[in-house]
Amino acid sequence: MAATLPRNDELAAQLELLADLSELEGESSFRVLAYRRAATRIRETGGPVAQLALEGKAKSLSGIGATIEGKIVEAIELGEMKALTKRKALVPEEVVRFMHLPGLRPKTARRIWQELGVTTLEELKVAAEGERLRALAGLGATTEAKILKALAETPQDPRESRRLLGAGLPAVLAVVSVLREHPAAVKVSEAGSVRRRRETFRDLDIIATSTDAPALIDYFTSLRWVADVVAKGDTKATVISNDGLRFDLRVVPPESYGNLLQHFTGSKEHNVALREEAVRRGFSVSEYGITTTETGEVFSAEDEEAVYAHLGYAFIPPELRENGGELAAAREGTLPALVGRADLRGDLHSHSTWSDGKATLEEMALAARELGHDYLAMCDHSQRLREGRLEKQWEQIDALNEQLAPFRILKGVEVNIRANGELDLADELLAQLDWVIASVHSSFENDPTGRVLAAMENAHVDCIGHLTGRKIGKRLPSTIAVDRVVEAALATGTFLEINSQPDRLDLRDANARLAGEAGLTLVVSSDGHSTGALGYVELGIAQARRAWLTKKQILNARPWAEIEKLRK
DNA sequence: GCCGTTTTCGGCCCGACTGTTTTCAGTCG
Numbered sequence: 001m002a003a004t005l006p007r008n009d010e011l012a013a014q015l016e017l018l019a020d021l022s023e024l025e026g027e028s029s030f031r032v033l034a035y036r037r038a039a040t041r042i043r044e045t046g047g048p049v050a051q052l053a054l055e056g057k058a059k060s061l062s063g064i065g066a067t068i069e070g071k072i073v074e075a076i077e078l079g080e081m082k083a084l085t086k087r088k089a090l091v092p093e094e095v096v097r098f099m100h101l102p103g104l105r106p107k108t109a110r111r112i113w114q115e116l117g118v119t120t121l122e123e124l125k126v127a128a129e130g131e132r133l134r135a136l137a138g139l140g141a142t143t144e145a146k147i148l149k150a151l152a153e154t155p156q157d158p159r160e161s162r163r164l165l166g167a168g169l170p171a172v173l174a175v176v177s178v179l180r181e182h183p184a185a186v187k188v189s190e191a192g193s194v195r196r197r198r199e200t201f202r203d204l205d206i207i208a209t210s211t212d213a214p215a216l217i218d219y220f221t222s223l224r225w226v227a228d229v230v231a232k233g234d235t236k237a238t239v240i241s242n243d244g245l246r247f248d249l250r251v252v253p254p255e256s257y258g259n260l261l262q263h264f265t266g267s268k269e270h271n272v273a274l275r276e277e278a279v280r281r282g283f284s285v286s287e288y289g290i291t292t293t294e295t296g297e298v299f300s301a302e303d304e305e306a307v308y309a310h311l312g313y314a315f316i317p318p319e320l321r322e323n324g325g326e327l328a329a330a331r332e333g334t335l336p337a338l339v340g341r342a343d344l345r346g347d348l349h350s351h352s353t354w355s356d357g358k359a360t361l362e363e364m365a366l367a368a369r370e371l372g373h374d375y376l377a378m379c380d381h382s383q384r385l386r387e388g389r390l391e392k393q394w395e396q397i398d399a400l401n402e403q404l405a406p407f408r409i410l411k412g413v414e415v416n417i418r419a420n421g422e423l424d425l426a427d428e429l430l431a432q433l434d435w436v437i438a439s440v441h442s443s444f445e446n447d448p449t450g451r452v453l454a455a456m457e458n459a460h461v462d463c464i465g466h467l468t469g470r471k472i473g474k475r476l477p478s479t480i481a482v483d484r485v486v487e488a489a490l491a492t493g494t495f496l497e498i499n500s501q502p503d504r505l506d507l508r509d510a511n512a513r514l515a516g517e518a519g520l521t522l523v524v525s526s527d528g529h530s531t532g533a534l535g536y537v538e539l540g541i542a543q544a545r546r547a548w549l550t551k552k553q554i555l556n557a558r559p560w561a562e563i564e565k566l567r568k
Numbered sequence: 569g570c571c572g573t574t575t576t577c578g579g580c581c582c583g584a585c586t587g588t589t590t591t592c593a594g595t596c597g
Contacts, residue, residue: 029580030570030579030580032569033569033570033580034569034570034580037569038569038570062570062571063570063571064569064570065569066569067569067570068569068570102596103586103587103596104595105594105595105596106594107593107594108594137588138587138588138592138593138594139587139588140587140588142586142588143587143588263582266597268597271582272581273581274581275581276581278581279579279580279581280573280574285581285582286581286582287582287583288582288583
C-alpha cells in the first residue's frame with residue numbers, strides 16, 4: 001500500500017486557494033477560471049485523481065491539462081503545489097478572506113490591500129469605520145456599511161448554510177402542486193439544484209407561467225406556512241417558510257418557458273459549457289432564447305426538449321446537468337435511460353423495534369407494501385440480536401409472511417464490521433439469512449479499506465452498507481479507497497449500497513457513478529428506521545440517476561427470485 | 569491554463585443588478 005495520497009477534496013481546495021490568490025494578484029482571469037474548473041472536476045470525480053496524476057492520466061479529465069497535472073504531482077510529492085507555496089508568501093493570509101465578504105471580489109479586495117495597506121480583517125473594520133475606504137474611486141459609504149455589516153455577522157462557512165435535499169424536496173414538491181391548483185397557474189416546476197436533486201441546496205426555486213402573474217404571486221406570498229416575505233414584485237417573490245426554507249417563485253412568459261426553465265435549472269457549469277459549445281456552432285444562448293449569430297434570428301420554446309433539440313441535443317435529464325459529459329452524450333445519442341423510482345421492486349435495508357427502529361416488523365412490512373414494494377429486507381443491528389433473539393425474529397417473520405403473501409419480509413441483518421475487521425455475528429447464523437449487510441459504524445479512520453475488504457471476503461456478506469460513513473455537514477467521508485473497494489466488490493460478488501438516508505446518501509453520486517462504470521450492480525436502500533423513512537428511497541434513486549445508473553444496474557429493481565440467484 | 573468537425577493560436581457564456589457614475593466596472597447567479 002502506497003503512502004497516503006492527497007484526497008480529491010484536498011487537491012481541489014489547493015486549486016481553489018491558488019485561484020483566490022492568483023485572482024488577488026491580478027492574474028489572467030482565464031487562468032483563474034481554469035484553476036477553478038479543474039478544482040470542480042477533481043471534486044466531482046469518483047476515483048482518486050492523485051493516483052491518475054501519478055500515472056499521467058489525470059489529463060484525460062476535461063479541464064485538466066499537463067500543467068495542472070504537474071501541480072497535482074507536486075502536491076503529492078511536496079504536500080503543496082509550488083505555485084501555491086509561492087503565492088501564499090506574497091499575499092497576507094487574511095486578505096484572502098476579504099474576498100469572501102459580499103460585494104468584495106478580487107478587484108476591490110486587491111485595491112484595499114495594495115492601495116490602502118489594509119492586511120487584516122481588523123484593519124479592514126477600522127478603515128471602514130474611519131470612512132477611509134471611500135478614498136478609493138468606485139467605493140462609497142454604502143460599500144463601507146455593507147462591509148461593516150458583514151464583519152459584524154458571525155463568519156460562516158457557506159457550505160454550512162446548505163440544507164439537505166431530504167428536507168427541501170418534499171417541501172418544494174408540495175408547493176409546486178399547491179401552486180398548480182391555483183386558477184391563474186398554467187405551468188409550474190421546481191428548478192435550480194433541487195430539480196437536479198443535488199444532495200444539498202441553498203434555496204428552493206420554482207418557475208411558473210400564469211394568466212395573471214400578480215394574482216399567483218399574491219397567493220404564493222400568503223400561503224399559511226409563509227413566515228416572512230423577503231421580496232415581492234409583479235413577477236418574482238421570495239419567502240421564508242416557518243421551518244426556515246427559502247423559496248423563490250419566478251413567473252415567466254409562456255413563449256420562453258422552456259428557455260427559462262433550462263436556464264434556471266442549471267447547473268451553472270452545465271449552462272456555461274452548453275453556451276460555449278453553442279458559440280462554436282454559431283449560436284448565442286441566453287435565458288430568453290437562442291440567437292443564430294449569422295441571421296440574428298431568435299428561437300424560444302415553451303418546453304425544454306425543444307431548446308435542447310434546437311441545439312442538436314437529446315433531452316438531458318436535470319440530474320445529469322453537471323457538465324460531467326452529458327452534453328457529448330446527448331449530442332451522440334448515448335445518454336443512459338436512467339432508473340426511476342417506479343422501477344424499484346423492494347427495499348433491502350430497514351430496521352424495526354427489534355433494534356433501533358421506531359416501528360414494529362408488521363408496521364414496516366405494511367408500509368413497504370403500501371409503497372409498492374414486493375419485499376422488504378429487515379436488517380436490524382447485529383448487536384441487538386444476540387442470544388437467540390435473531391431466531392425469535394425469524395419466527396415472527398415467518399408468521400407475518402404467511403399473512404402478507406405474496407409480499408415477503410426477508411430475513412436480514414446489518415452486521416457490524418469491528419475495528420479489527422471481524423464481523424460481530426457468527427458465520428453459522430449469517431449462513432441462514434436471506435440478506436446480509438455489513439457496515440462500519442465506528443473507528444472510521446482505523447483502516448476502513450482493509451476492514452471492508454475483509455468483510456467482503458466473507459461468503460455470507462451480500463452488501464456493504466453506507467460505505468464511507470459520511471454524515472453530510474457533520475462527518476466527512478472516511479479515507480476509504482472507494483476504487484479498491486469497487487474492484488474487490490466485483491471480484492467477490494458483493495454489492496454496494498446507495499444509502500438513502502438524507503444525511504448519508506452514501507455512496508454519493510460521483511462514487512456511485514465510478515462503481516457503475518466499473519460494472520458493479522448497486523442497491524438503493526432506505527435504511528428506514530420508521531415507516532415514513534421507507535420513502536427516502538426517492539432520494540437514493542435521485543442520486544442513482546445523478547450517477548448515470550440504469551434500471552439494469554440497480555439490484556432491487558429486480559424481483560427477489562432473481563436477486564437470490566445473483567447472490568454469491 | 570485549457571481546448572479544437574472551420575483554429576495547436578486565439579479564443580474563453582450571458583444578462584441583471586449595484587454603486588457610483590455621466591458611460592461603466594465589478595459582482596452575482
